[in-house]
Amino acid sequence: MAHSAFTLLSGDPVLDRRLDWARAFLAEGDASACAELLAETVADAPHFAAAWFLLGEARAAMADRAGATEAFERVRALDPDDALGAGLHLARLGAAPAEGAMSAAYVRTLFDQYADRFDTALRDKLAYRGPELLFEALARAAAARGRTLAFAEGLDLGCGTGLAGVLFAAVVERLAGVDLSPAMLEKAAGLGLYVRLEAGEMGAALEAVPEAGLDLILAADALCYVADLAPLFHAARRALKADGLFAFTLETHDGDGVILRDTLRYAHSAAHVRALAQAAGLAVVLLEAASTRAEKGVAVPGLVCVLG
Template identity: 70%
Template sequence: MSAAYVRALFDQYAGRFDAALRTRLAYRGPECLAAALEAACAAGSRPLRFARALDLGCGTGLAAPLLAPWVDRLEGVDLSPAMLAQAARLGLYAELREAEMGADLAAAEAGVYDLIAGADALCYVAELGQILGAARRALAPGGLMAVTLETHDGAGVILRDTLRFAHARAHLEAAAQAAGLAVVVLEAASTRTEKSAPVPGLVAVLEG
């Protein structure tokens, strides 16, 4: 999706975003991410604690209340200034940046983040290779990337009629491997409903 399209879409949506997602779409992306991170840390016998984290496509900050207790410094990036204004009101982010998330990751210092999270963000990205590669570079050794995605039963990537991309499981696995990220958790998880039916999805935790 073009940056201009995404910015305009979410700027006009910001004031009713949380209510629409939680009530009409039964959105639970942050909860899926949190559960996957807990499972990944438990499996690796590592503390559920991160020095510095980045919330990709943070929007109004729906993931922040779940991530902030585990993080010393939480940053957020989003294209929409109206969404960022909503996120700032939470008082949970040390820094919020208006930028395209892939470009923001590419500009980050190498090894700066212990956690990169993306709840419902990668459904606006067709090709995962570039953003996963940038995430790998920005992660400290052993750092984690936790994301939710929409998926489908075929191969590769499709553009759904909602103008959101769905990535096949094998496509994500191949992109992670090419980026040098190890798959720690990869499970089916629907983060939302549409027309009263769960949208097929995945939740993944990748290790740098």
């Protein structure tokens, strides 16, 4: 059977059904049966990346660190772009650095698949209120700075389906958006709120802005997919006008620096954010504890921040 270098399906319906059975075993808590079935599957189809990936998850659930590492490394070898996010699992296993573990291909694939149910899942299942918290924080920060809550040029980083745009378009004359997921951008375009939408990375979009070209930069629930915020902060400093503001939410933790949570999202400590802002030449106008979402009914620790 011919195989491409990377495939989510094996090309063999029998093997693809095995993957479904293995996934069901793991969902039922039987990681051992899942791993046994998948070991046979990858022996028959060594290029079956999705099977290797699930095998890694099963072995991790069995506390087989070496076996899980081997499986996830096979996935990454089959798909150097890492659309499945094997690098994140390797980082969680301590087999790779957390910085740089989250690939653009993984984020794009995740949200392209999620686009149709994104808003409902966030609002109804996760009690998401990031845009509302951010808008209220921005209003207080603007007041503290003695400026009106009105902006000429704005950029919504990781704009997704436009949940933040719905609120912020009312105070931004020309709001642009950037996101890695074309499927999410298609939803955002349907709102008719953005003057321009671009498929791409947040950092690259900021760097493309003329110096002092923006009055407002937003990032609602987007920076949890960024391990190293320093380049983004420096790019924001260059792109902001003298009285411009950079408002964003983050997930946080009680330790130092940045960690990769078991949800495969990054959490940044408040002290770390302050230090990065200072290093980039940005003033902390507002930095407060605020949870934007819940997971399994428990509030996820977070920060709402406005830099100037």
